[in-house]
Amino acid sequence: MNPGHLLRAAWKHRAANAVTVATLAVTVAVVLAALALAHNFFVSPWTYDSVRLGVLTHRAAADTRSLYGFSAEEFRTLRDSALFEQLVASRGRPVALEGPDGYPTRMLMVQTQPSARTVTGVAPALGRFLADEDRAGSPTTVISHALWQSHFGGDPAVLGRALRVEDAVYTVVGVMPDRFHFMGGDLWVPHASDLDTDQDAARPYVVNVRFKPGTDLPSLRGALATLSQRLVAAAPASRYLPGWTITGEYVIDAVMGPMRPAVGLLVVASLLMLLVVLANVATLINIRQVVTEPQLAVRLALGATSRRLYADAFATNLLLAAVGVGLGWALGGGVFERIVGMISADWIPRELEGRFVYAGASLRWMPLMVVGCAALMTLSQWPRLRRIDAQAAVRTSARTGAGAGVLRGVRGLAALQVAAATVVGVLAFCVGAGTADIRARALGMRVDGVASTRLTLPQAAYPDPAARRQFAERLREALRAEPGVADAAFVDAAPFQRYRRQTALRADLAGGPQELSVGLSSSLGPVPDVLGLGLLHGRYLDDARDGANAPPVAVVSRALALQVWGTDDVLGRTLSLASDAEAPARRIVGVLDDIRYGGALAEPERLVFIPHAQDPALPAAFVVLASGRDGRVPAADVLARAAAGVDPRVPLFDTVRLADRAQESVAGLNLAEAAFRVFAVLAVVLALMGTVVVLSFLLAVRQREYAVRSALGAAPARLARGVVGEGVGIGLFGALAGLAAAWGVAGLVDASLYGATPWRWLAAAAVGAGLLVAVTLATLSPARRAAASDPMLALRSD
Helix, strand or coil: CCHHHHHHHHHHCHHHHHHHHHHHHHHHHHHHHHHHHHHHHHCCCCCCCCCCEEEEEEECCCCCCCECEECHHHHHHHHCCCCCCEEEEEEEEEEEEECCCCCEEEEEEEEECCCHHHHHCCCCCEECCCCCCCCCCCCEEEECHHHHHHHHCCCHHHCCCEEEECCEEEEEEEECCCCCCHHHCCEEEECCCCCCCCCCCCCCEEEEEECCCCCCHHHHHHHHHHHHHHHHHHCCCCCCCCCCEEEEEEHHHHHHHHHHHHHHHHHHHHHHHHHHHHHHHHHHHHHHHHHHHHHHHHHHHCCCCHHHHHHHHHHHHHHHHHHHHHHHHHHHHHHHHHHHHCCCHHHCCHHHCCCCCHHHHHHHHHHHHHHHHHHHHHHHHHHHHHCCCHHHHHHCHHHCCCCHHHHHHHHHHHHHHHHHHHHHHHHHHHHHHHHHHHHCCCCCCCCCCEEEEEEECCCCCCCCHHHHHHHHHHHHHHHHCCCCEEEEEEECCCCCCCCCCEEEEEEEECCEEEEEEEEEEEEECCHHHHHCCCEEEECCCCCCCCCCCCCCEEEEEHHHHHHHHCCCCCCCCEEEEHHHCCCCCEEEEEEECCCCCCCCCCCCCCEEEEEHHHCCCCCCEEEEEEEEHHHCCCCHHHHHHHHHHHCCCCCEEEEEEHHHHHHHCCHHHHHHHHHHHHHHHHHHHHHHHHHHHHHHHHHHHCHHHHHHHHHCCCCHHHHHHHHHHHHHHHHHHHHHHHHHHHHHHHHHHHHHCCCCCCCCHHHHHHHHHHHHHHHHHHCHHHHHHHHCCCHHHHHHHC
């Protein structure tokens, strides 16, 4: 087709084409943003061989939580099982690394093995990775690209340079590529002990694997279950929980799994919106085609082939789709940034931090979307193009060639848009109401006016729990002396933190021993006062009373007490923790009310709190919780000043308001709620616009009929009621069909969004009725034009 002729044809119908392009652009912007988000999350940025990289977990039969830790003996059994191509056992330790400015910064040092190079499938950018000659405890290290840039200025001669980590000095032997943060690490060193001879029963090692080519995960899990049974049978009865088993999954699923439902639903919903838009566009195109059929018939009479008409229609639609998708791509960048801003940083692994790119991911989809939209638009015209009769069309040109079938098809497209708008509107209302219900759930703690920050104590300066506790006591006094701080407390995991300390609990009951995994937190200071926790029975831990030489005690959450003992009045009962090794059983001295430590989406958690002084494995990294005076959140610089006054080698990091953490914990819901809200507005606007266009077209097609009826004495009000009735019929049919469809898919959405969209009949009926009223109002303008029909038009046309 001649480009000039194509442009002239597009300009001739510029009003309808402008509406088509604008409609496509707005929706394509959302679709491309959703596709780019999914591409960034699940495909593009990973430096690992995500198709082969896996991670192993284990859990007991009566427990729903999977744990990552394995002992050295369990690792050796897995390594010798021949189920995997390669395995690596790693463990992370936060360290204070002296920066180039002389001040310490917090880094994560990962103790790992040479096999990490094979498991991840990533080669160093400089030098080498850890090798067999790097024996346990060797002072060699491989550093991340970020650490290379920040501490060595990207110096290519970094190999062989010394790196001081606390009181130890390591020799740099390699630099990993950008975005490589295996195990979340900043530097990788050999294990402190030999895993081939380690007999410790503790489970500090995360086991990553490289799956064999063509591995079938269900079959692999069956083999792992058999291997687990052999481990249990060969160990003492107290070693494993009942039904203990090992399983495996892809790392990308383990890391991105919590965000997958929301992101997947966003993509599906946006694609559905694109289909709605294409239905709207198809309506406009078919109306335009009916108007231009006389000209097409003339072209056929003059010798044009049907194939040429199809090619011209596709070329015109390709131009409109290219312009619409191009504008949509430009708008989609802003939509993408807004969506990414709503995602909690806690759900973004370090490999993806700051690497979310819109342009590259969205550009991949643009050609396919342009061709696809043009093809679907042309396909909607194909039945009409196929049935064009040159002689008949010329004879009926004054009536635009619109038969009863065409009118039914146009009405059907309008009803389809109303039905789609009803579906999206009902789901948006259900998601919004369900999200509000979840946000209103009692967290069991106070988040307003509380700040959370983390710190890591240097291993050499604070080698044992007693030294760490002394530091915490001094820091608490320093914080309380600050004018903006009311009080402070210390735990080893903050509320809403994704990864928290887990251990196994054993309680001896009348029916026999019961064991399950629980969240463990060692605390110092008035944690209930700072967090506003409710104490149901007994007392909380007392730093002076529950010292290292005092009888072991614990405080449990109500959810744990109910699950184990069936009552929350469990004062004086005893429990044993796997982390206590051979220590005596702990006596329960208090019960806290239900706490949703994981956020509003989580169920009340099974928690055990123990004193700092009685924690034999007190970590060097812990969380500071500080409450402000008069409900105000303590400022980050105030907390940093207090910590520097106690020990300038201990920097604070990740200082946030707890209220922000609470909001981030429902990031997936926020994303879905905002997306459905936008989709609902777009769908309603498109439905109303489509109804007005269809009614205006029907009015134009039947203009002579209305003129004749007016000439025969029909009252203007009667003519107007006929148009309104036609619009109401379209709206009523569409709304009822949409309500039925929404009821059918609400369960799928509810399952994808953590039970946030329970069906609400009253809300659904209100959305359907509201849309029907809106459609009725949209008919008023065409109705007024029908009422003003000129009787002389009928006489002139004859």
